[in-house]
Amino acid sequence: MFGLIRFLISLAMLAAFAWFAVTVPLGKRTLWGHTRAIFGSQEAKDLAEGTKEEAEKVARKVKEELHQPDMRAAHAPEAEPAHRPDGKPGPAAGPRKVKAPLAPQ
Numbered sequence: 001m002f003g004l005i006r007f008l009i010s011l012a013m014l015a016a017f018a019w020f021a022v023t024v025p026l027g028k029r030t031l032w033g034h035t036r037a038i039f040g041s042q043e044a045k046d047l048a049e050g051t052k053e054e055a056e057k058v059a060r061k062v063k064e065e066l067h068q069p070d071m072r073a074a075h076a077p078e079a080e081p082a083h084r085p086d087g088k089p090g091p092a093a094g095p096r097k098v099k100a101p102l103a104p105q
Contacts, residue, residue: 021031029037038044 021035024030026034
């Protein structure tokens with residue numbers, strides 16, 4: 001019951017804020033009008049475009065790093081049976097071979 005009352009109060013507060021944003025003038029415009037003017041400005045569009053370009057660069061770089069064939073082979077775990085052929089627990093054949101790390105580029 002308390003949750004329902006709390007929800008209804010929150011909904012009423014949201015409705016009051018929305019009414020205020022679109023009807024009460026703050027200078028030349030309402031709050032909604034100011035928000036639209038800010039996000040419609042050339043500076044905001046330039047910011048959005050620059051952010052998109054940088055995000056695409058980062059995504060491309062991450063994708064290239066993840067798809068290097070030698071990196072996949074160096075980090076791929078080797079399949080190893082849980083039991084030896086004689087049925088006892090432990091590695092199937094001697095110590096596991098570890099590949100050397102790649103040389104820095």
